[in-house]
Amino acid sequence: MKNLNPIMISGKEVLPLIEGGKGINASDGRSSGAWAHENCVGTFSGVSPDYYDENGKVIPEHYLTKNRLTRHVEMVEQSIKGCLAQAKIAHEISGGNGRIHMNMLWELAGSQQILTGVLEKAKGLINGVTCGAGLPYNLGEIASKFGVYYYPIISSARAFQVLWKRAYNRFMEYLGGVVYEDPWLAGGHNGLSNAEDPQTPQTPYERLVELRKTMNSVGLHEKPIILAGGVWALEDWQDYIDNPDIGKIAFQFGTRPMITKESPISDAWKKLMLQVKKGDVILQKFSPTGFFSSAIKNTFLSRLMERKQGEITFQKEASDEYSYPLEISETKKIFIKPEDAEKANKQIAAGYSEIKETPDDTVVFLSADEWVQMKEDRKNCVGCLSQCQFSAWSQAKGNSGRLPDPRSYCIHKTLYDVSHNGSIVDNLLFAGHQVYRFATDPLYRNGIPSVKELIERIKTGK
Ligand SMILES: Cc1cc2nc3c(=O)[nH]c(=O)nc-3n(C[C@H](O)[C@H](O)[C@H](O)COP(=O)(O)O)c2cc1C
Ligand code: SF4
Numbered sequence: 001m002k003n004l005n006p007i008m009i010s011g012k013e014v015l016p017l018i019e020g021g022k023g024i025n026a027s028d029g030r031s032s033g034a035w036a037h038e039n040c041v042g043t044f045s046g047v048s049p050d051y052y053d054e055n056g057k058v059i060p061e062h063y064l065t066k067n068r069l070t071r072h073v074e075m076v077e078q079s080i081k082g083c084l085a086q087a088k089i090a091h092e093i094s095g096g097n098g099r100i101h102m103n104m105l106w107e108l109a110g111s112q113q114i115l116t117g118v119l120e121k122a123k124g125l126i127n128g129v130t131c132g133a134g135l136p137y138n139l140g141e142i143a144s145k146f147g148v149y150y151y152p153i154i155s156s157a158r159a160f161q162v163l164w165k166r167a168y169n170r171f172m173e174y175l176g177g178v179v180y181e182d183p184w185l186a187g188g189h190n191g192l193s194n195a196e197d198p199q200t201p202q203t204p205y206e207r208l209v210e211l212r213k214t215m216n217s218v219g220l221h222e223k224p225i226i227l228a229g230g231v232w233a234l235e236d237w238q239d240y241i242d243n244p245d246i247g248k249i250a251f252q253f254g255t256r257p258m259i260t261k262e263s264p265i266s267d268a269w270k271k272l273m274l275q276v277k278k279g280d281v282i283l284q285k286f287s288p289t290g291f292f293s294s295a296i297k298n299t300f301l302s303r304l305m306e307r308k309q310g311e312i313t314f315q316k317e318a319s320d321e322y323s324y325p326l327e328i329s330e331t332k333k334i335f336i337k338p339e340d341a342e343k344a345n346k347q348i349a350a351g352y353s354e355i356k357e358t359p360d361d362t363v364v365f366l367s368a369d370e371w372v373q374m375k376e377d378r379k380n381c382v383g384c385l386s387q388c389q390f391s392a393w394s395q396a397k398g399n400s401g402r403l404p405d406p407r408s409y410c411i412h413k414t415l416y417d418v419s420h421n422g423s424i425v426d427n428l429l430f431a432g433h434q435v436y437r438f439a440t441d442p443l444y445r446n447g448i449p450s451v452k453e454l455i456e457r458i459k460t461g462k
Contacts, residue, residue, distance in 0.1 A: 021103020033093025
């Protein structure tokens with residue numbers, strides 16, 4: 001195992017080990033503070049973080065208004081309070097060691113407002129901001145205004161080049177580094193482009209070399225690349241350390257820190273992760289953001305997969321090809337291909353008799369309960385995304401004008417629920433593709449390690 005030498009991150013020499021930000025509440029002030037305490041970097045999530053009453057009890061997210069637009073405003077206000085609460089906790093726990101970063105999801109509605117609102121009040125508490133899920137053009141300007149370092153999360157050299165040319169070249173001083181997140185391996189949302197095949201992963205090495213070339217060509221030789229996605233044991237990444245073709249590098253861990261004493265996720269969730277097998281994490285495209293994402297195959301994800309498998313194309317008028325009539329409501333009939341009739345009738349017979357149109361001229365089959373829940377979830381929308389495929393909410397227009405997609409789900413509801421002791425069966429469980437390693441890693445044999453113990457282990461290369 002090569003020596004892990006400290007490098008400059010967000011204005012301080014720290015170990016090149018980073019806890020990745022995880023929303024909602026899957027990395028928080030406590031976990032990030034513990035990482036910083038060990039002279040590493042901790043990242044709390046800025047997506048609807050918890051905040052507390054005067055007795056230190058979590059104030060559950062609540063909405064006083066009925067309209068999506070005004071609830072969106074309430075969501076932004078609560079997020080700012082939550083970020084400040086988590087930043088303070090992190091800062092206290094860190095004891096002034098290491099670095100504290102905040103993670104922001106660019107596709108979150110109001111992300112710029114939240115970031116600005118937090119940085120205005122968090123002087124000295126937050127050293128850096130990481131931001132992915134989309135192309136965060138304005139990140140450099142906002143962070144630089146507050147003298148805070150910024151880290152775009154990208155999955156290709158090309159994406160960085162676009163950001164650099166359009167915006168970041170004017171805000172070079174506070175560009176802390178670039179997070180390369182492997183789009184085939186990382187937990188959470190994945191930045192696969194249309195040209196990349198989810199079934200054909202590429203090793204990160206060539207992609208990192210390409211990114212370093214791009215960064216060097218614009219004078220960013222000294223800025224580190226932070227490698228995220230699939231990082232478990234550093235002995236697997238020896239070729240990447242002290243390698244002039246890659247340059248300064250730090251390693252970001254997303255999934256592995258989830259089983260530590262300081263990790264905020266529930267015991268049931270930790271227990272489940274300890275038992276996941278290879279192949280149980282699925283890279284799929286059900287997220288209402290439209291991005292690919294990686295999550296554990298549980299009942300929640302299986303049902304989405306089944307629904308997608310049961311999808312059938314249709315036409316509104318009968319034709320030679322689409323000649324089989326299918327009643328989808330008392331007043332509406334559509335036409336499907338005769339060869340799909342059996343597939344449709346089987347689903348109806350199995351109780352999936354609510355037939356719902358998607359924005360792609362297809363229908364999917366839901367149970368009556370699922371349909372009731374879907375309507376309820378759409379009604380309760382708080383406008384958390386800039387564009388939501390599930391509810392057709394659009395921050396810019398109020399409604400995107402597209403048909404709400406029944407193949408998707410309310411990500412806000414499910415991530416909030418699972419991170420507040422909700423079901424680990426009926427909610428989405430984001431995880432990276434190396435999660436199966438918990439089951440055989442000796443570190444977890446005698447119970448759950450502390451962050452300190454995990455970092456000690458990581459330093460040995462294991
Ligand atoms: C449960 C979970 C939630 C995540 N949420 C976010 C998020 O809100 N924003 C973000 O930029 N990355 C998020 N990530 C990605 C991590 O920060 C990290 O980059 C990634 O997990 C690294 O890959 P690994 O899981 O293989 O370690 C999430 C990952 C997980 C597992
Ligand atoms: S439906 Fe859910 S995921 Fe979509 S914008 Fe509303 S709160 Fe967010």
